[in-house]
Amino acid sequence: MGVSLSxxxxxxxxxxxxxxxxxxxxxxxxxxxxxxxxxxxWTTLYILMGISAFLIWRKYSDSNKKVKRMIKIAxxxxxxxLILNASWSIIFFGYQSPFWGLVNxxxxxxxxxxxxxxxxxxxRPASYILIPYIAWxxxxxxLNYAIYVLN
Numbered sequence: 001m002g003v004s005l006s007x008x009x010x011x012x013x014x015x016x017x018x019x020x021x022x023x024x025x026x027x028x029x030x031x032x033x034x035x036x037x038x039x040x041x042w043t044t045l046y047i048l049m050g051i052s053a054f055l056i057w058r059k060y061s062d063s064n065k066k067v068k069r070m071i072k073i074a075x076x077x078x079x080x081x082l083i084l085n086a087s088w089s090i091i092f093f094g095y096q097s098p099f100w101g102l103v104n105x106x107x108x109x110x111x112x113x114x115x116x117x118x119x120x121x122x123x124r125p126a127s128y129i130l131i132p133y134i135a136w137x138x139x140x141x142x143l144n145y146a147i148y149v150l151n
């Protein structure tokens with residue numbers, strides 16, 4: 001869970017300074033939630049990501065060689081999506097680039113789906129726990145796209 005929360009911390013480092021300055025001046029879509037909602041939602045999602053990864057990791061020691069290999073691949077894809085997650089904040093807020101943020105978040109969506117598919121073959125609950133995450137990132141993709149188009 002600490003690794004997931006660390007990704008959130010890294011992202012927040014780039015986000016916090018831009019919220020009241022650059023981001024405040026952007027035209028946002030009608031469905032844009034209030035700024036205060038993002039921190040509790042993302043904290044919850046990072047906790048769920050950590051739980052999901054833990055459910056996969058804990059199966060490692062009791063697994064055969066084939067399943068251990070699947071677990072390593074699944075956790076590698078999970079790590080990649082976590083890096084893409086943290087990178088989005090750096091790109092969107094740090095570099096103030098809605099276009100490259102959109103490219104990043106689309107890749108993130110692909111890697112979340114891939115993670116969920118791989119996790120499903122190892123632990124269905126680990127995959128199901130990520131449903132709120134993919135839903136929120138899908139919504140965030142809409143917001144990112146709308147901000148790119150409106151600005």
